[in-house]
Amino acid sequence: MNTKKLTTLALYATLSLAVYAAESALPPLAPIPGLKLGLANIVTQILLRRGSPKDASLVLAVRILLSALLFGQAMSLLYSLAGGFLSLLVMWPVNRLLSGKYAPLTGAMGGLAHNVGQLATALIVTATPGVLSYLPFLAPAGILTGLFTGLCAQLADRYLPRRPL
Amino acid sequence: MRSAPRKRKITAILIGLFLSLVTAACALYLLSVRTASSGxxxxxxxxxxxxxxxxxxxxxxxxxxxxxxxxxxxxxxxxxxxxxxxxxxxxxxxxxxxxxxxxxxxxxxxxxxxxxxxxxxxxxxxxxxxxxxxxx
Known part of the structure; x- marks a missing residue:
């Protein structure tokens, strides 16, 4: 990795960390654990569109580690990692299949995968099947917020200065 | 042989259908959860x-x-x-x-x-x- 690419990716990581920090300052949307807009996912989606899955996962890993160090507890690290990487794992082929078109759909699939991954982690951590009753709330919420972040990613991709990665 | 944009459109429709199905299933489930009248x-x-x-x-x-x-x-x-x-x-x-x-x-x-x-x-x-x- 050359210096230019390293710097660009570091900038993206900073951007996503800033977005994450701004979002955590907002009051929670609903009193359901795991329900949030997921604005930092916009940066992941921009990188999937502009760079490679490798770039996206690098920035995602840096953002999750830093945000856990700066704002969170050890527990939130686990949830973010499971949700974030499952989401990336789903968005990558979807984005490829759609060749970058219909971005909200990619986002929605990612949002759904994120919440499913998080809930699966909660299921393992708490060992209580009762947490699955959040699924009917979290699945549509992930789809909805994903549609929104996908749209944001598409618009941001259009207007952010285009520099080769 | 289908053209690429058309294939993409079909994929998009399928994904949209899948997402609607998931949402509908969740909504139906939430509506059907037994309201506990007996406590x-x-x-x-x-x-x-x-x-x-x-x-x-x-x-x-x-x-x-x-x-x-x-x-x-x-x-x-x-x-x-x-x-x-x-x-x-x-x-x-x-x-x-x-x-x-x-x-x-x-x-x-x-x-x-x-x-x-x-x-x-x-x-x-x-x-x-x-x-x-x-x-x-």
Whole structure:
């Protein structure tokens, strides 16, 4: 990795960390654990569109580690990692299949995968099947917020200065 | 041989259909969750172990209980006639307190940092108090 690419990716990581920090300052949307807009996912989606899955996962890993160090507890690290990487794992082929078109759909699939991954982690951590009753709330919420972040990613991709990665 | 944009469109429609199906299934499930007219039984789980069962429909006066977990974490739970909720906790985000009081089996109260889950299930007094079987 050359210096230019390293710097660009570091900038993206900073951007996503800033977005994450701004979002955590907002009051929670609903009193359901795991329900949030997921604005930092916009940066992941921009990188999937502009760079490679490798770039996206690098920035995602840096953002999750830093945000856990700066704002969170050890527990939130686990949830973010499971949700974030499952989401990336789903968005990558979807984005490829759609060749970058219909971005909200990619986002929605990612949002759904994120919440499913998080809930699966909660299921393992708490060992209580009762947490699955959040699924009917979290699945549509992930789809909805994903549609929104996908749209944001598409618009941001259009207007952010285009520099080769 | 189909053209690429057309193939893409079909993929997009399929994904859209899948997402609508998931949403519809969740909505249907939430609508069908039995509303507990006969009252609820609360089950308190810690680390996946059922540690307490409270018949909420039998509660006359509100009272509080404290659940102590590993590492000294504490959740103070208030039991009211027909509902239950966490009123105080030492977890970092207090999301369990913000969830308020629940009275339906549709949604549990969870404190993820303290690995505490309170789920409700509909009590069925007719089945438990009535005869086991009737034959004619």
């Amino acid at each position: 609820c039984i609360a089950e308190i789980y810690q680390n996946g172990r059922l540690i307490r069962t409270i018949a909420l429909y039998q509660v006359q006066e509100p009272y509080t209980i404290e659940i102590h977990g590993e590492g000294g974490c504490v959740n103070r739970i208030e039991v009211r006639p027909g509902s239950i909720g966490v009123t105080w906790a030492d977890c970092p985000d207090r999301l369990c307190v913000r969830q308020g009081f629940v009275r339906s089996p549709a949604i549990p109260v969870t404190c993820l940092p303290n690995k505490l889950v309170i789920t409700l299930r509909a009590a069925d007094p007719i089945r438990s108090a009535g005869p086991d079987m009737i034959t004619y």
